[in-house]
Amino acid sequence: MRLLRHIFLLSAWLLASMAFAQGHNDTIKVMTFNLHAGHDASLQQIGEFIKQYQPDFVALQEVDQYTHRSNCPHQNNRDFINELAYFSGMLGLYGPTIKFSGGHYGIGLLTRHQFVDVHNIKLPHPAELMEQRGLLQGTFILPDGDTIMFACTHLEAFDSVSRAAQAEFLLEHFADTTRPVILAGDFNAPPYDPVIGQLTSHWLDCTAGDFTFSVNNLREKIDYILARPMRSWRSIESQVIQVEMSDHYPVIATLVLTHDRE
Numbered sequence: 001m002r003l004l005r006h007i008f009l010l011s012a013w014l015l016a017s018m019a020f021a022q023g024h025n026d027t028i029k030v031m032t033f034n035l036h037a038g039h040d041a042s043l044q045q046i047g048e049f050i051k052q053y054q055p056d057f058v059a060l061q062e063v064d065q066y067t068h069r070s071n072c073p074h075q076n077n078r079d080f081i082n083e084l085a086y087f088s089g090m091l092g093l094y095g096p097t098i099k100f101s102g103g104h105y106g107i108g109l110l111t112r113h114q115f116v117d118v119h120n121i122k123l124p125h126p127a128e129l130m131e132q133r134g135l136l137q138g139t140f141i142l143p144d145g146d147t148i149m150f151a152c153t154h155l156e157a158f159d160s161v162s163r164a165a166q167a168e169f170l171l172e173h174f175a176d177t178t179r180p181v182i183l184a185g186d187f188n189a190p191p192y193d194p195v196i197g198q199l200t201s202h203w204l205d206c207t208a209g210d211f212t213f214s215v216n217n218l219r220e221k222i223d224y225i226l227a228r229p230m231r232s233w234r235s236i237e238s239q240v241i242q243v244e245m246s247d248h249y250p251v252i253a254t255l256v257l258t259h260d261r262e
Contacts, residue, residue: 030055030056030184032186051089051090057140058110060080064078093108097131107136113142148180
């Protein structure tokens with residue numbers, strides 16, 4: 001009888017361990033999408049498109065809030081991030097970078113996970129004629145209890161000196177971060193740009209080489225999903241989704257947090 005009891009307890013422990021292992025999910029799906037300020041699709045269309053892929057995190061660029069664009073009247077006086085959060089079924093966080101056309105213009109995050117904090121940070125701006133760029137970062141708790149940082153950025157497009165300064169800031173800003181980090185966005189630089197070489201010497205590029213820009217004249221990859229430290233992440237798959245809702249194609253990647261922190 002005692003032997004049967006031990007067998008029963010062992011079986012129960014094994015079943016509980018298996019159930020825990022199945023629930024311990026370190027797989028994270030990430031999307032980055034430059035919205036072209038909503039010129040090419042409605043917020044409902046974009047939100048429902050995002051929802052069908054069920055990402056954990058989405059990095060969004062060219063996100064308006066209560067602007068009045070003469071060339072995009074269907075999006076006037078709209079709060080992009082809140083509407084996209086509603087239509088995607090996610091939580092929205094916004095990082096305005098400049099005042100524009102009666103409202104704000106900037107970057108945003110969508111997430112399915114609890115956040116501990118969020119910070120909207122201005123990037124270096126050495127060329128005053130260029131627009132202010134930003135970094136929106138948050139600390140998030142995954143369902144298995146792991147805590148990671150997820151961040152969105154949109155680097156300078158028209159001035160290489162500014163773009164290089166912004167990349168250097170990103171490297172220094174995250175250098176001493178103890179948590180695993182995912183950084184996604186529009187870097188406005190193809191893989192051969194020195195900025196990308198600089199970043200990917202410290203960050204894992206979780207995207208393939210497929211072109212992302214522009215939809216009407218597809219010629220280069222400028223949208224990325226990066227992760228650090230490299231040893232803590234494994235990239236499972238990446239896809240450029242050829243949907244005409246912007247001048248950029250969205251990119252989606254699946255990552256695994258490996259827990260290798262040594």
